[in-house]
Amino acid sequence: VLGAIAGPDRPTRAQIAGRTGLTKTTVSSLVDVLVGAGLVSAGDPDRGLVGRPGSPLDLDPRGPAGLGVEINVDYCAATIVDFAGQVRAEWSEASDHRRLPPGEVLDRAAALGRRALEAVPGVAVAGLAVAVPGLVDLDGRLRRAPNLPGWEDLDVARELEARLGTDFALLECDNEANLAALAERWFAEPASRDFVHVSGEIGVGAGIVVNGALWRGASGLGAELGHVMVDPGGPRCTCGARGCLEQVAGLEALVRAAGGPAGAPGSDLGRAREELVRRARSGDPETLAALGRAGAALGAALAALVNLIGVSSIILGGVYADLAPFIIGRVADELGERVLSHAWAPVTLGVSPLGQGAAVLGAAATPVRRILADPVAWFPEMLTVSAVGG
Numbered sequence: 001v002l003g004a005i006a007g008p009d010r011p012t013r014a015q016i017a018g019r020t021g022l023t024k025t026t027v028s029s030l031v032d033v034l035v036g037a038g039l040v041s042a043g044d045p046d047r048g049l050v051g052r053p054g055s056p057l058d059l060d061p062r063g064p065a066g067l068g069v070e071i072n073v074d075y076c077a078a079t080i081v082d083f084a085g086q087v088r089a090e091w092s093e094a095s096d097h098r099r100l101p102p103g104e105v106l107d108r109a110a111a112l113g114r115r116a117l118e119a120v121p122g123v124a125v126a127g128l129a130v131a132v133p134g135l136v137d138l139d140g141r142l143r144r145a146p147n148l149p150g151w152e153d154l155d156v157a158r159e160l161e162a163r164l165g166t167d168f169a170l171l172e173c174d175n176e177a178n179l180a181a182l183a184e185r186w187f188a189e190p191a192s193r194d195f196v197h198v199s200g201e202i203g204v205g206a207g208i209v210v211n212g213a214l215w216r217g218a219s220g221l222g223a224e225l226g227h228v229m230v231d232p233g234g235p236r237c238t239c240g241a242r243g244c245l246e247q248v249a250g251l252e253a254l255v256r257a258a259g260g261p262a263g264a265p266g267s268d269l270g271r272a273r274e275e276l277v278r279r280a281r282s283g284d285p286e287t288l289a290a291l292g293r294a295g296a297a298l299g300a301a302l303a304a305l306v307n308l309i310g311v312s313s314i315i316l317g318g319v320y321a322d323l324a325p326f327i328i329g330r331v332a333d334e335l336g337e338r339v340l341s342h343a344w345a346p347v348t349l350g351v352s353p354l355g356q357g358a359a360v361l362g363a364a365a366t367p368v369r370r371i372l373a374d375p376v377a378w379f380p381e382m383l384t385v386s387a388v389g390g
């Protein structure tokens, strides 16, 4: 019933009964329970219809909200999404985390999270989810972040919870590319239920969605697109291997190849990112050549992925959303040449409307989605109420 109410069309009790096959009486008593738990609100009855008017039902924006925090290589971000899926607060801050000890970065991320919480004093935040640029296992433990020295074997969500001084009912940590892909699925609603969302940052990540659900692999540690080898003789990567995609198509590699101001550790990558986009738009030949090489490498790596798992759609996100006009043609060429199924089932190539904010948005929405999927797990008192209500 809650799932039906979470849809886009504000259904009435009668419509939910029609969709779920439950009786109107059962739906009404379940809706009363959901209203009582503060998860659902009933609007004014819709006049002008034949028969007794029904009240359109909505998720209650005063219900349990989610706090998302993203710790990336060159910025932190914090976002709050309420129970109705609306963004209520957004903060982000550029800083190069490669030169700071993890404790200091966690302090900064917590300060940003606190500012977001303070910006919405009336909102009950039930959960915290953290996006990080590294390998996170199924228990939410960050095993390794190749671009963040010293970040190994850390329970990042617990560290932040302790710094925020709040006990969250839901607490999780996930790879930023996974959370960006979930945000794409929940907020941008791509046509296909099978897609890969590519997060272009200093690292290059992929979130693979198969039949509407995130593909996690056996350990949760896969989908490391940035470490697919594209040039056996290429430069040494932060992961230790040689010729990884990230060393051609990652943001820092791009800035370096385009002759930009960044490249040295500690330089302002936020400004370098803007400068890169500006140079590309102004038609700087060195920048366009670097982007062309990056697009070709990205296309080759993605073609390997499509040949293996057969997704039907690829969505470019992160910095690639801004750079799409300068790389998408080369990506498409590589896919056309290398994907064997191309003649019968061409891959759709698109650009994410969410840009760099996708991962933190997905993080903030994660606690809300957990509650929507299984409200009784988080509000067990509902069971008692519904048993009494019949």
Ligand SMILES: [Zn+2]
Binding pocket: 226, 227, 237, 238, 239, 240, 241, 244, 246
């Ligand atoms: Zn690598």
